[in-house]
Amino acid sequence: MAKVRPKKHPPTTDMTAMTDVAFLLLTFFIMTATFKSQEAAEIDTPSSISAIKVPDDDILMISIGTEGEVFFGVDAQPDRIRMLENIAESKGLTFTDAQKQKFSYQASFGFPLAQLKGWLDLPGPEMGLVKQPGIPTDSTGVSELADWVYAARKANSQLRIAIKGDNSAKFPTFKNVLANLQSQNINKFNLVTDSEAPPAGWRSDSE
């Protein structure tokens, strides 16, 4: 008697459910995505128990790098152009439209005014490779940070000031930044930190 052999099928799995889940997750991540922006330097911030979120817009971010370099950034592109125009006007400099355009793409930068033009003339991909020396903040010597802050606030008066410092940045740099801000009569600012769980049993007074 001939044996009845079942017809051989290639093994198939029903992928429909898996596809459903995959695309559901995909949709979720696309909707919630806020992309990391390109920063002038990698900054590792300290953590705090503060629960206040950094606002999304109208932010003037002053970053302090590991070596004490100071970077400066404004979030909106039109503000960046106006800010550059303001500072150019007050310092008697002129920037070409191409330079302004390129400047508006930079989330943050850290160059003394004298070197800024040279940096903006570099072709796009090379700009990210240059090591940025930081904006001069020395309270006794040359300080350009206060001028930048003034130019930025002239461009957008709603700007809130946030300071984002690296863990290993030394205190004197922070002090210089504060001195620059205080010279502009800015006495209230936000320190950007990572979030951290408060110790067990701790409760906020406002609750």
Place this chain on the structure above:
Amino acid sequence: MAEIVESGGGNKKGDGKVRAKKMSTRVDMTPMVDLGFLLITFFMLATTLSKPTSMTLTVPDKDEEKKEIETEPLKASKVLTVFLGRNDDVFLLDGIASDDDKAPDELKKVRFGPELRQGIFVSQKRINDQFEKDEEGNLPFVVVIKPTEVSTYKNVVDILDEMAITKTKRYAMVDFLSESEKKLLGDRIKPEPAVK
């Protein structure tokens, strides 16, 4: 991989009729799932889910600060002075002035974390129990934070955070060290000698 699985194709029979080949409607979803997960991976890595938080810092106006120092000198007995030294060391001076004779013995070295928090709590309790509230209803306990040249930004944020944790409402950050404080701290606030 991407073939369409055929099953039950018509087998020819000798009746001469040409039948349309029956095709299965099952589609192999594997590539689609692959793509889906690839995109998920990309978006997961490119997203920042934890938004950074911020702590608000308000510094006194430069002119006001001067006025305050002139009008209202703080009593050393109500003050916990916190010096931020190098290598994340913290020095606590609880309730005595830095030019006091006992200061060198009283100066306590602690580390960030539970040790520092304990130190603040002890001083807070002692001072709040010992003194009355002032006319405006403020607790008498005041912390003066003195960051030194060798301390880091992290130390500053940590100590401000500690103020929030211990619910110390009145604190001041002063970056000026008096002569007696410099003498008291001595080498501890000098940059670390280079390791040979």
